[in-house]
Amino acid sequence: MNEAIGQTTAKTFRKYIPIVTAICCLISLILFTGINLQGNLDTPESYRKWGAPLAPEIFNGAYWGLITSNFVHVEIWHIAFNLYWLWIFGKKVEFETKKPFYVLFILSSALVSSLAQLAFSETTGIGLSGIGYALFGFLFVKSKTADAYKNYLDKRTVGLFLFWLVLCVILSATDIWEVGNAAHIGGMLWGGLLAYTSKYSRVVRWEIGIIYLSVLIILILKGPFSISYLSYRAFGLHKNQQAEAAIEVYKKILKQDPDNEFAKGNLAQLEIYELQKKARELHTKGRYHEARQLYNQILRLDKDNAWVKENLSRLPAE
Numbered sequence: 476m477n478e479a480i481g482q483t484t485a486k487t488f489r490k491y492i493p494i495v496t497a498i499c500c501l502i503s504l505i506l507f508t509g510i511n512l513q514g515n516l517d518t519p520e521s522y523r524k525w526g527a528p529l530a531p532e533i534f535n536g537a538y539w540g541l542i543t544s545n546f547v548h549v550e551i552w553h554i555a556f557n558l559y560w561l562w563i564f565g566k567k568v569e570f571e572t573k574k575p576f577y578v579l580f581i582l583s584s585a586l587v588s589s590l591a592q593l594a595f596s597e598t599t600g601i602g603l604s605g606i607g608y609a610l611f612g613f614l615f616v617k618s619k620t621a622d623a624y625k626n627y628l629d630k631r632t633v634g635l636f637l638f639w640l641v642l643c644v645i646l647s648a649t650d651i652w653e654v655g656n657a658a659h660i661g662g663m664l665w666g667g668l669l670a671y672t673s674k675y676s677r678v679v680r681w682e683i684g685i686i687y688l689s690v691l692i693i694l695i696l697k698g699p700f701s702i703s704y705l706s707y708r709a710f711g712l713h714k715n716q717q718a719e720a721a722i723e724v725y726k727k728i729l730k731q732d733p734d735n736e737f738a739k740g741n742l743a744q745l746e747i748y749e750l751q752k753k754a755r756e757l758h759t760k761g762r763y764h765e766a767r768q769l770y771n772q773i774l775r776l777d778k779d780n781a782w783v784k785e786n787l788s789r790l791p792a793e
Contacts, residue, residue, distance in 0.1 A: 591661025
């Protein structure tokens with residue numbers, strides 16, 4: 476009897492059309508076509524226009540980018556790989572669950588993967604792989620705890636996803652290829668958590684979900700790995716002419732990422748600006764020797780500084 480029910484379910488599943496999954500695929504294909512047809516992929520405006528704003532813009536209110544950036548792809552291999560697994564995994568989860576849950580699953584996985592990536596980098600990243608890993612994590616846990624999912628993931632698929640996860644971490648660590656590893660891991664943990672907590676009440680599930688999201692947000696704001704929020708803070712202070720505070724934040728960024736060009740360039744600008752203010756004040760007060768020292772210090776930072784060269788020429792000879 477159970478075997479007959481299983482065969483009937485299998486036939487129903489094969490004929491099942493996963494509407495939500497299909498819509499997600501269609502949205503990704505539309506964004507992929509649009510961003511590639513526009514031609515210029517070298518500017519932030521291009522990505523913002525099609526759903527992937529920069530981290531500072533997200534912190535400044537473009538929160539929708541935490542969701543939409545998941546559906547943006549540029550390379551054909553990227554979207555092909557992601558859509559394939561979204562369809563394979565998503566169809567099963569959509570078939571076995573209620574539509575409202577599945578929609579919430581997709582949206583929350585997009586949010587979590589973007590937040591996780593922001594917590595460990597300067598960007599949300601782009602692409603559906605965070606959602607794909609969330610579906611993988613969900614199916615993996617469910618395959619151990621629910622008969623409806625048993626044997627849906629074969630050993631080869633599990634091995635492929637775990638191998639790819641480790642390989643991407645290694646490629647990023649060795650600077651061979653930049654991959655959204657935090658989005659993958661954050662998404663996979665989120666999917667597994669949703670599957671594991673499904674045996675608890677809705678209140679408990681919401682509480683656990685909120686705790687997970689809160690941890691990611693704290694990591695973004697206060698964590699030792701993310702410089703995305705630090706960059707946003709530094710830029711805001713810089714823009715509002717709070718030079719000393721901005722300098723301190725730029726220095727924090729460079730402690731975490733010594734090669735950060737954004738911080739190095741802006742820190743140099745602010746240090747020159749502060750030195751220029753002090754040199755101008757000393758020059759005006761007739762403290763020429765001290766002013767000359769500061770002018771020379773500026774030239775070590777910016778050898779072509781015309782303002783400094785002009786003021787040096789006006790100093791009396793020592």
